Amino acid sequence: MMQAYNPKTIEKKWQDIWEKEKAFATSQDFTKPKYYALIEFPYPSGQGLHVGHPRPYTALDIVARKRRMEGYNVLYPMGWDAFGLPTENYAIKNHIHPRIVTENNVKHFTEQLKMLGYSFDWEREVNTTDPAYYHWTQWIFLRMFKAGLAYKSQMPINWCPSCKVGLANEEVVDGCCERCGTPIYRKQQTQWMLKITEYADKLLEGLDQVDYPERVKASQRNWIGRSTGAEVDFALKDTEDKLRVFTTRPDTLFGATYMVMSPEHPYIAKYAERIQNLEAVKAYQEEAAKKSDFERAELAKDKTGVELKGLTALNPATGKEIPIWISDYVLMSYGTGAIMAVPAHDSRDWEFAKVFGLPIVEVVAGGNVEEEAFTDVQSGTMVNSGFLNGLEVEEAKKAITAWLQEKGLGTPKVNFKLRDWVFSRQRYWGEPIPIVFCEKCGTVPLPEEQLPLLLPEVDSYEPTDDGSSPLAKMTDWVNTTCPCCGGPARRETDTMPQWAGSSWYYLRYTDPKNESCLASPEALKYWLPVDWYNGGMEHTTLHLLYSRFWHHFLYDQGSVPTEEPYRKRTSHGLILGEDGEKMSKSRGNVVNPDELVDAYGADSLRTYEMFIGAFEQHAAWSTEGLKGCRRFLERVWKLGDMLQDGEGYSPELETKMHQTIKKVSNDFETLKYNTGIAALMALVNEFYRVKHITKGEFRTFLLLLNPVAPHITEELWENAGFAGHCYHQSWPVYDEAKTVEDVIELAIQVNGKMRGTVKVPREAEKEAVLAAAKEALGDKLSGTLLKEVYVPGRIVNFVVKP
RNA sequence: GCGGGUGUGGCGGAACAGGUAGACGCAAGGGACUUAAAAUCCCUCGCCCUCACAGGCGUGCCGGUUCGAGUCCGGCCACCCGCACCA
Numbered sequence: 001m002m003q004a005y006n007p008k009t010i011e012k013k014w015q016d017i018w019e020k021e022k023a024f025a026t027s028q029d030f031t032k033p034k035y036y037a038l039i040e041f042p043y044p045s046g047q048g049l050h051v052g053h054p055r056p057y058t059a060l061d062i063v064a065r066k067r068r069m070e071g072y073n074v075l076y077p078m079g080w081d082a083f084g085l086p087t088e089n090y091a092i093k094n095h096i097h098p099r100i101v102t103e104n105n106v107k108h109f110t111e112q113l114k115m116l117g118y119s120f121d122w123e124r125e126v127n128t129t130d131p132a133y134y135h136w137t138q139w140i141f142l143r144m145f146k147a148g149l150a151y152k153s154q155m156p157i158n159w160c161p162s163c164k165v166g167l168a169n170e171e172v173v174d175g176c177c178e179r180c181g182t183p184i185y186r187k188q189q190t191q192w193m194l195k196i197t198e199y200a201d202k203l204l205e206g207l208d209q210v211d212y213p214e215r216v217k218a219s220q221r222n223w224i225g226r227s228t229g230a231e232v233d234f235a236l237k238d239t240e241d242k243l244r245v246f247t248t249r250p251d252t253l254f255g256a257t258y259m260v261m262s263p264e265h266p267y268i269a270k271y272a273e274r275i276q277n278l279e280a281v282k283a284y285q286e287e288a289a290k291k292s293d294f295e296r297a298e299l300a301k302d303k304t305g306v307e308l309k310g311l312t313a314l315n316p317a318t319g320k321e322i323p324i325w326i327s328d329y330v331l332m333s334y335g336t337g338a339i340m341a342v343p344a345h346d347s348r349d350w351e352f353a354k355v356f357g358l359p360i361v362e363v364v365a366g367g368n369v370e371e372e373a374f375t376d377v378q379s380g381t382m383v384n385s386g387f388l389n390g391l392e393v394e395e396a397k398k399a400i401t402a403w404l405q406e407k408g409l410g411t412p413k414v415n416f417k418l419r420d421w422v423f424s425r426q427r428y429w430g431e432p433i434p435i436v437f438c439e440k441c442g443t444v445p446l447p448e449e450q451l452p453l454l455l456p457e458v459d460s461y462e463p464t465d466d467g468s469s470p471l472a473k474m475t476d477w478v479n480t481t482c483p484c485c486g487g488p489a490r491r492e493t494d495t496m497p498q499w500a501g502s503s504w505y506y507l508r509y510t511d512p513k514n515e516s517c518l519a520s521p522e523a524l525k526y527w528l529p530v531d532w533y534n535g536g537m538e539h540t541t542l543h544l545l546y547s548r549f550w551h552h553f554l555y556d557q558g559s560v561p562t563e564e565p566y567r568k569r570t571s572h573g574l575i576l577g578e579d580g581e582k583m584s585k586s587r588g589n590v591v592n593p594d595e596l597v598d599a600y601g602a603d604s605l606r607t608y609e610m611f612i613g614a615f616e617q618h619a620a621w622s623t624e625g626l627k628g629c630r631r632f633l634e635r636v637w638k639l640g641d642m643l644q645d646g647e648g649y650s651p652e653l654e655t656k657m658h659q660t661i662k663k664v665s666n667d668f669e670t671l672k673y674n675t676g677i678a679a680l681m682a683l684v685n686e687f688y689r690v691k692h693i694t695k696g697e698f699r700t701f702l703l704l705l706n707p708v709a710p711h712i713t714e715e716l717w718e719n720a721g722f723a724g725h726c727y728h729q730s731w732p733v734y735d736e737a738k739t740v741e742d743v744i745e746l747a748i749q750v751n752g753k754m755r756g757t758v759k760v761p762r763e764a765e766k767e768a769v770l771a772a773a774k775e776a777l778g779d780k781l782s783g784t785l786l787k788e789v790y791v792p793g794r795i796v797n798f799v800v801k802p
Numbered sequence: 803g804c805g806g807g808u809g810u811g812g813c814g815g816a817a818c819a820g821g822u823a824g825a826c827g828c829a830a831g832g833g834a835c836u837u838a839a840a841a842u843c844c845c846u847c848g849c850c851c852u853c854a855c856a857g858g859c860g861u862g863c864c865g866g867u868u869c870g871a872g873u874c875c876g877g878c879c880a881c882c883c884g885c886a887c888c889a
Contacts, residue, residue: 215806215884222805222885229889247889260889303887329887339889347803348887375803417888537883611827613814617807618882625814628827634842675816678826685826747822752870754822789869795821799869 005637007601011711015117023727024068024076024119030526032073037064038506038566040535040543041079041126043498044105045086049112050583051591051609051621056534056572058606058708059615061118062668063532065707068119069731075527076119077509079126080106084498085163085179088429092461098429102129112593116602117710119727124512128501133508134431135452136518137500140550142434142445143557149195150423152443157422159187164463166191168422168497171542186289189467192433192494194421196549200224202563203548211568213616216540223541225417230401232340232410234259234313236271237321243267243313246335246415249345249377250404251396253317254385255363256340259324260305260352263288264332268308276309281326288328303329303352315340316409317386317400327352335415344369364393421546423497428461428470430495438482438489447483455495469493502543503550506530506565518559525561533566536574544569570671573618575609580620591621603709604630610673610708633712635684636705639693640719646694655741656686657697661734664704673708680705695720700732748773749797755780758796766790773798 018024037060042053064076082102091098106127113120126133144150157166162182166189171178196203204224207217229248236243243259261267263285268275275281284306305327312321329348330339343353343360350373353360360369365383367374374380382388387403388396404410424433434446434453446453456477461470471493472478482489504518510527511519535544551565576582577589584590596605608629613619649657660683667676683701687693693701698720706713706726717726740762746769748756758776760769770788773796774781787799 213806218806219884225885225888227888245889249889327887329889331888334888341889346889348889351887415888417885541884611814619814622814622828624828631842632827674814675826678816681826745822749821749870752821752868757822787869789821791821793821795870797821797869 005634005712007603007633007711008598010715011115011117011602014711014714015114017714017725018117018119018727022123023725024064024074024121025123026075026077026121027073029073030522033071034075034526034531035064035067035072036075036506036510036527036529036531037067038077038509038530038533040533040539041081041502041505042109043081043084043086044102044109046090046101046105047585048105048108049593051593051596051605052575052583054116054593054605055575055609055612055615056536057113057116057118058609059572059671059673060532060534061606062610062673062707065119065710065727066668066731068727069703069706069729071730075124075509076121077124077126077512078113078118078120078122079124079505079509080109080128081498081502081505082106082127082129083430083496083501085165085427085429088427088461091429097457098461099129102127115597116593116606119710124509126505126508126512128431128505129429131452131454132513132515134501136508137431137496137504138434138446138451138453139448139518140504140554141431141496141500142448142451143559144194144553145435145445147553147557149198149553151193151195152190153193153420154188154190155193156186157189157191158184159189159467160184164465164467165425165427166422166467168499168542187467191422192424192492194423194549196421196546197416197418199549199552200226200416200418202552203545206548206552206564210564210566212566213569213571216537216544216569216571219540220545223418223545226414227416228412228414230404230410231336231413232316232404234316234322234340237312237314239271241267243324243338244336245338245340246413247340249342249397250400250410251382251385251388251391251393252342252345252363253315253340253400254388255342255344255361256315256317256322257343257353257359257361258322258341259313259338260327260330260341260349261308261324261338262330262332263326263328265326265337267311267338268326271308271311274310277306280306281308284326303327303348303355305329305352305356307356316404316407323358325352325356333419334417343373345373345375347373347375349373363388421549423500424494425497426463426467426469427495428455428458428463430497431455431500432471433492433494433496435492436480436482436489437492438484438487440487441482441484441489444482444484444489450483453491469495471495499543499546503547504554506533506547507554507560521561528560529562529565529567532568532570534570534572537571540571571616573614573616575612576618576620578621578623583621591623596623596626600626600630601633601711603712604633607633607677607708611677613674615671615673632681632684633709635688636709636712637716639684639687639698639701640716642687642691642693643698643720644692644694647696648694649697649700650690650692650694652690653686653697654738656683657700658734658736658738661700661704661732662736662739665731665734668707677708680708695722699729702726703729703732744793746773746793747795748777749795750777750781751799752797762793766792769796 039056039060064074067074087098087101091101158172159166160177160182162180163177172184176183204226227248230250231244231246233242233244272278305325308324311324313324315322341349343349344362345364361384362369363385364374364380366380377393380393382391382396388399401412432453432455436444438444456474458470458474478491478493480489480491507519511523514520554560555563579589581587608626611629660679663679664676702713702717703726714726742762743759744762745757745759747754748758756776758772760772769790781798783800785800789797
């Protein structure tokens with residue numbers, strides 16, 4: 001009888017051995033087959049890890065450990081996405097430098113991760129706040145600037161009055177700041193922008209060549225929001241001017257009975273003199289400006305607007321004079337900021353027309369436009385549309401577009417919902433933007449040799465109410481000389497958003513200490529693309545899209561060898577609190593991994609997190625369930641007591657062994673960790689049932705369990721006197737032929753209902769099986785036999801008429 | 803509204819490619835061991851009827867295909883997530 005299972009001592013013991021032996025260091029041998037497994041690097045918050053973190057980390061740790069045993073050179077790195085607001089806010093509140101806060105948090109996270117026994121290559125740790133790292137973040141920015149993809153723009157931004165920072169559209173949720181929940185409002189400010197829209201099509205097309213879950217691809221496509229249609233010019237009556245609109249339904253042009261401009265449309269000022277009801281118009285504009293985007297959307301139900309009296313347009317198809325309205329249901333930021341309204345075939349226009357009594361003219365037959373807008377494009381025939389009459393919608397689109405082009409009235413056009421990325425933050429704890437403003441030379445990029453541009457020490461990290469960065473107060477730093485002419489110049493004082501550093505970190509892991517480039521071409525060529533990238537669904541439209549954009553750009557620059565960064569992406573489900581609600585401090589349902597590891601051990605926690613349920617689905621925490629996994633490992637621990645000599649598998653377990661190797665091998669590849677572990681539990685139950693285990697069986701079992709529970713398996717391996725360590729061994733192989741029993745139990749049905757079973761040799765002839773089945777049924781089989789169904793290895797079914 | 807997903811015991815969840823629904827685990831009940839408790843071990847565990855055997859019902863609902871449907875097809879319902887006056 002060996003000692004009791006004590007995870008505390010054995011886990012520490014093996015973690016020390018792995019560290020000392022550099023057990024999981026990535027090989028520099030580029031001739032070996034490679035495998036790059038990546039998990040999203042964490043933001044080192046003050047709270048430390050919660051039980052949600054280990055789920056994806058363990059999942060890919062299993063893959064990484066298995067791949068090493070299969071002979072791959074594995075890169076499984078870890079790092080820190082350490083710039084960001086919470087650290088800065090904590091620093092402000094407690095008067096500590098954010099760098100110190102970050103160091104402490106990173107230290108805490110590192111201890112926690114090491115305590116869980118992950119096989120990360122800690123030699124390749126990266127930290128986005130390290131100047132040696134953000135050197136290259138700045139470098140990429142400069143490259144974008146030189147390529148014309150980074151530009152400064154005076155524009156309304158999403159301003160969070162609490163964080164005192166401008167936000168990207170992606171960071172605004174329900175009109176509120178994603179971080180603090182404060183309602184945002186629009187504020188005019190000069191901002192750095194990245195032209196992600198230039199890559200909209202590439203980002204869309206790239207999705208076809210990668211292995212992402214459908215829901216991830218769908219949200220990216222939806223976010224990019226490509227729509228095809230046409231731009232059409234409507235002449236303004238009694239002017240030389242035209243009002244341009246974008247429409248996806250040029251086929252309905254004959255039904256355009258009025259037009260609507262956004263309240264921000266420049267024509268309102270341009271034609272102010274003509275507008276007879278200018279006061280009412282201005283009042284409406286002011287009202288609209290006061291509303292946040294959120295309020296605009298919330299009040300969407302009721303259409304409001306004002307007609308521009310004195311300014312009308314001509315429908316190019318009908319030649320009829322039609323009124324122009326302004327309404328906040330038309331957005332200045334999409335299309336041309338103006339629309340042609342076709343109330344019969346657009347539900348928003350229909351509602352507006354009903355409110356203001358505007359004419360509704362049906363041009364696609366098939367619905368009842370008095371009741372509701374008919375928006376179907378699949379069925380329906382053109383009517384009231386001159387030369388389009390009788391055509392189907394799709395044909396009409398082509399015909400009218402050709403006609404518009406011929407007459408010089410319009411052109412085909414593609415629009416995207418995707419907007420350029422607001423890249424400035426008026427904050428301290430971020431990468432300085434390496435740009436200088438010179439009166440003579442204008443906006444000047446810092447020469448690459450001057451990188452990294454270090455974040456200067458400041459007295460206060462407080463953001464300013466006027467919207468300028470804390471760096472603006474550092475006059476010593478701000479005032480500099482122009483790299484171009486040597487004259488006086490000022491530095492850009494905004495910093496980059498947190499998304500910058502995380503947009504390329506996976507590249508740095510391949511060559512983390514390189515001082516002359518972001519990573520050597522040899523390393524990139526060998527390691528890219530990332531073979532498997534797991535992360536949260538919440539990063540699907542932000543991080544994942546941004547990093548793909550940077551990667552496509554770097555590919556165009558010749559800096560990386562692949563178009564797409566990630567070959568395969570998976571998303572883990574959240575771990576919810578025991579109450580089934582999302583874990584949060586305010587709900588008080590947060591579970592701390594430190595206490596769990598202390599009470600049950602890292603191997604138990606790892607096993608439970610993988611056993612908790614389907615990996616891609618959310619799962620509620622259960623400490624009872626964790627205890628069950630600890631119980632399983634206790635049973636594993638005691639297998640040693642039943643150990644018998646024998647290198648092979650005992651006859652009664654041979655099939656089960658081969659089946660289990662097959663099942664576990666497959667399940668660990670396909671995110672089905674829960675059933676893989678279930679198979680290992682079932683195998684242990686078998687060992688207990690037969691009350692013995694051969695050395696050969698024990699070896700195989702330990703190796704299969706090793707990626708999940710690495711500490712206990714190494715300890716048992718050593719205790720059993722096996723040579724070397726588990727992590728030196730090859731992954732067990734199975735013989736397909738031996739995964740099937742020689743004698744199988746067949747189900748027997750009568751008229752499709754289960755009526756019994758029969759044991760027959762696997763290779764038995766049909767006649768023999770049917771005879772055996774009949775005998776097994778006995779007098780349960782009565783009536784006229786109509787049909788006998790025998791599917792070898794599956795089922796026997798007798799169809800009878802009673 | 804658009805897009806994606808999910809519905810199976812008291813619970814988390816299994817079920818290859820249409821072939822014995824409920825693997826594995828949790829909880830619960832019973833028993834053994836113990837002065838006792840914990841731990842451990844053994845048994846039971848979808849619902850109804852039955853002492854038991856046998857039987858009937860059962861994978862959100864209705865219908866279809868099939869010898870046979872949790873799985874395929876058609877039509878619904880409910881819930882969750884993402885996006886949303888994007889023209």
